Amino acid sequence: MQTLTVTPEDFAELLLWLDLKATEAGSTDPARGALKYEAVRRRIIKIYQNRGCQQAEEVADEAFNRVCVQAKELRKTYEGDPALYIYAVAKNVYRELTRAGVIPPCGPPPTDDPEEMEERMALLDMCLAQLGEDERGLILRFYEGEKGEKIKNRKRLASELGTNTRALSLRALRIRRQLRDCMRRRGGRK
Amino acid sequence: MEQAAVSEKVVRSYLLGELPEEERERIEQGMLTDEAFFETLLALEDVVEDELIDDYLNGLLASREKDGFEQVFLTSHERREKLELARGLSARAASAAGHHPAASPHRTGARAWWRTLLPSDRLRTPAFGLSLAAALLLLVVGCGWLLSRVQRLGTELDALRAQQQQSQPPGEDLREQLERQRARNEELAANLSRAEERRAELERVVDSLNARAAQSLKPPDDSTPARRPDRARPPVLSLILPLLRGRSSDVEGVKAPTLPAGTGRAQLILALDAIKPKDYGSYWVSVENSDGVEVWKTNRVNVGTKGTENHLTVTLSAAALPAGEYSVKLTARPPRGESELIGLYSFRIAAR
Numbered sequence: 001m002q003t004l005t006v007t008p009e010d011f012a013e014l015l016l017w018l019d020l021k022a023t024e025a026g027s028t029d030p031a032r033g034a035l036k037y038e039a040v041r042r043r044i045i046k047i048y049q050n051r052g053c054q055q056a057e058e059v060a061d062e063a064f065n066r067v068c069v070q071a072k073e074l075r076k077t078y079e080g081d082p083a084l085y086i087y088a089v090a091k092n093v094y095r096e097l098t099r100a101g102v103i104p105p106c107g108p109p110p111t112d113d114p115e116e117m118e119e120r121m122a123l124l125d126m127c128l129a130q131l132g133e134d135e136r137g138l139i140l141r142f143y144e145g146e147k148g149e150k151i152k153n154r155k156r157l158a159s160e161l162g163t164n165t166r167a168l169s170l171r172a173l174r175i176r177r178q179l180r181d182c183m184r185r186r187g188g189r190k
Numbered sequence: 191m192e193q194a195a196v197s198e199k200v201v202r203s204y205l206l207g208e209l210p211e212e213e214r215e216r217i218e219q220g221m222l223t224d225e226a227f228f229e230t231l232l233a234l235e236d237v238v239e240d241e242l243i244d245d246y247l248n249g250l251l252a253s254r255e256k257d258g259f260e261q262v263f264l265t266s267h268e269r270r271e272k273l274e275l276a277r278g279l280s281a282r283a284a285s286a287a288g289h290h291p292a293a294s295p296h297r298t299g300a301r302a303w304w305r306t307l308l309p310s311d312r313l314r315t316p317a318f319g320l321s322l323a324a325a326l327l328l329l330v331v332g333c334g335w336l337l338s339r340v341q342r343l344g345t346e347l348d349a350l351r352a353q354q355q356q357s358q359p360p361g362e363d364l365r366e367q368l369e370r371q372r373a374r375n376e377e378l379a380a381n382l383s384r385a386e387e388r389r390a391e392l393e394r395v396v397d398s399l400n401a402r403a404a405q406s407l408k409p410p411d412d413s414t415p416a417r418r419p420d421r422a423r424p425p426v427l428s429l430i431l432p433l434l435r436g437r438s439s440d441v442e443g444v445k446a447p448t449l450p451a452g453t454g455r456a457q458l459i460l461a462l463d464a465i466k467p468k469d470y471g472s473y474w475v476s477v478e479n480s481d482g483v484e485v486w487k488t489n490r491v492n493v494g495t496k497g498t499e500n501h502l503t504v505t506l507s508a509a510a511l512p513a514g515e516y517s518v519k520l521t522a523r524p525p526r527g528e529s530e531l532i533g534l535y536s537f538r539i540a541a542r
Binding site: 040043044046047049050051052053054081083084086087117120121124125128139140141142143144145146147150169170172173176179180183 | 204205207218219221222223228236237240241244248249250261262263265266268271272274275276278279280281282283284286287
């Protein structure tokens with residue numbers, strides 16, 4: 001894979017090219033272009049994560065690098081949503097990196113270290129303690145039981161709360177997000 | 191460009207990498223070009239991801255799905271976080287419910303259900319532990335003090351009840367005691383009254399006998415026929431001697447009964463008063479002069495009863511006794527015991 005050198009002027013051209021509204025309205029705004037850049041980049045990463053790629057960020061960054069050096073020309077010649085162009089470039093990058101062995105084939109993630117698992121459980125306990133009594137009780141009851149028993153428990157819990165399992169799942173989802181955010185803060189993860 | 195609506199089922203297949211390439215690209219392009227589609231997809235992904243994780247932990251994924259879950263789905267760091275979180279929550283839920291946790295590589299241990307009620311981070315602080323220990327110690331000491339106090343009060347109450355029962359005998363016993371005491375008092379009063387009456391009677395008898403004795407000593411008058419003189423027998427005078435109580439042998443100052451001068455024989459009647467003759471088997475009567483010298487003694491006594499009064503009588507030969515003060519000692523001996531002085535009396539023999 002060739003090493004590209006992206007200059008600030010190239011990046012500025014990219015932002016202008018990404019500012020579609022500017023293109024349509026006749027004026028450009030690099031700030032809007034930057035927002036577009038972040039949004040496209042986030043989605044490219046998610047796309048390749050969903051494909052099972054463990055280096056989705058590298059794929060997205062390489063794709064943007066290649067587009068950057070072409071941005072000045074693309075502003076003049078390309079018609080359509082720049083995001084789709086970047087998507088196509090990213091697809092080529094992924095194919096190339098996979099063939100070159102830079103990106104390993106998708107596989108199961110490595111197993112966690114037992115000490116790390118212990119540490120995570122300790123973090124979980126601390127974050128559970130920070131929940132309100134009702135929330136703590138709900139999330140623990142939500143995960144009570146195994147297999148089919150768990151489903152029955154959730155139906156019973158939803159009935160007790162006067163709601164349906166869907167709404168209950170959403171409540172549990174929100175509580176899990178709280179716990180995850182808490183664990184990331186305490187664990188120093190982003 | 192608007193994308194067609196996407197269902198949870200499609201998203202599930204998409205996340206497991208089971209969608210055909212064309213379908214997958216349609217979804218991916220929609221994520222890039224359609225903001226609303228992207229937001230909807232994100233929302234569905236959250237729900238479907240949790241469902242996939244639950245199914246995976248519960249072993250509900252088919253073999254093909256499980257491969258896709260491990261090969262594709264779990265490549266995301268964020269999803270691995272979700273999986274570990276769900277696994278941890280399942281373990282804690284099992285501990286809280288008292289069940290064995292689901293198959294888990296974690297060392298969750300069996301935590302008591304009550305620990306889930308307490309903030310675990312608090313238990314990790316020494317301050318909370320010390321406070322709890324101090325509170326428990328205070329509770330134990332307080333209970334011990336209360337228990338000892340209750341026991342002490344119970345003991346005091348029992349003692350008071352016992353004391354009350356002793357100091358206040360049953361009403362019936364108290365009345366009986368009172369009645370007996372009243373009867374005793376009345377009896378003593380009656381005895382005292384009788385004793386006074388008998389004393390007065392005895393004094394009258396003594397005076398009468400003394401008067402008779404004096405009468406018998408007078409010379410016969412001429413109006414009476416002369417009698418042939420009998421053989422002279424000395425006159426016997428009776429003298430009642432009251433029992434002296436609490437007095438010494440010194441009889442000075444006591445008006446003692448008096449035998450006239452020239453009395454030959456005197457019958458001394460010794461009042462026994464409260465002395466019970468049945469208490470004694472033998473008696474001795476001795477007479478001493480004012481110098482304390484015994485001048486006469488006898489054990490030939492007669493114990494008699496006049497009315498309700500007991501007396502002891504001895505006959506004294508008084509011819510040889512000069513005028514003066516004399517004391518009489520009555521000694522008696524109980525059936526089993528030593529002789530003892532039981533009575534002291536006194537009398538006088540008048541001078542010629």
